[in-house]
Amino acid sequence: MKKVLTIAGSDSCGGAGIQADLKTFSAHGLFGMSVITAVTAQNTQGVFGVQDISTELIQKQIEAIFDDISVDAVKIGMVSITDTIKTIAETLSRYQVKNLVIDPVMVSKSGYHLLQPEAKEALIRYLLPMARVVTPNIPEAEVITGMKINHLEDMKKAAVQIYQMKPEYVLIKGGHLEEEAIDLLYDGQDFKYYHSQRIDTKNTHGTGCTLSSAIASNLAKEMSVADAIEAAKAYISVAIKQSFSIGKGVGPTHHFYELYKKAGLI
Numbered sequence: 001m002k003k004v005l006t007i008a009g010s011d012s013c014g015g016a017g018i019q020a021d022l023k024t025f026s027a028h029g030l031f032g033m034s035v036i037t038a039v040t041a042q043n044t045q046g047v048f049g050v051q052d053i054s055t056e057l058i059q060k061q062i063e064a065i066f067d068d069i070s071v072d073a074v075k076i077g078m079v080s081i082t083d084t085i086k087t088i089a090e091t092l093s094r095y096q097v098k099n100l101v102i103d104p105v106m107v108s109k110s111g112y113h114l115l116q117p118e119a120k121e122a123l124i125r126y127l128l129p130m131a132r133v134v135t136p137n138i139p140e141a142e143v144i145t146g147m148k149i150n151h152l153e154d155m156k157k158a159a160v161q162i163y164q165m166k167p168e169y170v171l172i173k174g175g176h177l178e179e180e181a182i183d184l185l186y187d188g189q190d191f192k193y194y195h196s197q198r199i200d201t202k203n204t205h206g207t208g209c210t211l212s213s214a215i216a217s218n219l220a221k222e223m224s225v226a227d228a229i230e231a232a233k234a235y236i237s238v239a240i241k242q243s244f245s246i247g248k249g250v251g252p253t254h255h256f257y258e259l260y261k262k263a264g265l266i
């Protein structure tokens with residue numbers, strides 16, 4: 001059984017964060033584990049409070065896992081503050097970490113800063129060089145590069161700039177573009193495009209978390225990066241198509257193992 005770890009924040013309403021990650025791992029038939037960086041009080045309408053977990057406990061959670069269990073892939077999501085970032089980077093650097101996917105979570109769909117703006121530099125300096133794949137959405141790519149992204153040509157320029165920050169692969173997600181939801185992969189040489197039809201729904205809470213967890217799941221299954229993203233993109237498209245309302249705001253994606261199996265996605 002392949003084992004996948006998420007290092008991320010808890011979302012009390014279950015649509016994003018640790019909860020979305022673990023659901024995605026299970027839907028891929030994998031064993032999911034978690035290191036919780038922060039607990040958020042959150043629902044479909046907003047984020048109402050955050051408690052960062054102490055760096056001591058974050059370090060102990062990581063050590064508890066890696067000292068005992070072999071981990072096939074790791075996904076990092078909400079990391080909140082500079083001290084958390086430094087602790088994760090320092091602790092992970094003591095282990096052979098395979099297949100690290102970093103989703104540089106910054107601002108929730110409701111506008112709450114899940115990463116303190118001053119922690120951006122630490123994320124770039126300490127975490128990005130450890131990544132096999134980094135998966136910014138367009139607003140995140142804009143913050144990381146300092147450039148405005150309006151269309152595909154801008155995405156390409158941003159991908160080249162982020163690649164210089166030393167991840168192995170950069171995937172810029174186009175969910176925030178107007179027309180098609182095109183994602184762009186750059187490996188330092190070539191660009192690869194992942195097209196999918198834009199699904200007309202407001203229920204996209206947790207789409208970024210789900211995509212990065214699906215990529216980590218596929219890497220744990222020893223797929224190549226390009227194939228892992230292809231399969232993850234198919235997964236997120238079905239998960240968004242099946243998304244539903246659970247409250248008054250932005251609803252979650254759907255992780256339905258049997259459905260995806262029937263569709264031949266897993």
Ligand SMILES: Nc1ncnc2c1ncn2[C@@H]1O[C@H](COP(=O)(O)OP(=O)(O)O)[C@@H](O)[C@H]1O
Pocket residue numbers: 136137138173174175176181182183196197198199200201204206207208209211233236237240
């Ligand atoms: N309305 C949509 N229809 C189809 N795919 C979407 C839609 N919104 C997002 N996606 C896809 O979901 C994934 C997550 O993207 P995005 O929403 O940009 O990330 P984030 O949740 O980090 O903002 C990407 O593969 C993106 O192309």
Ligand SMILES: Cc1ncc(COP(=O)(O)O)c(N)n1
Pocket residue numbers: 008009010011016017018040042077078105107108109114204205206207208209210
């Ligand atoms: C704890 C936590 N982590 C991440 C997100 C971002 O979610 P999304 O995938 O919708 O960008 C969130 N809202 N809450």
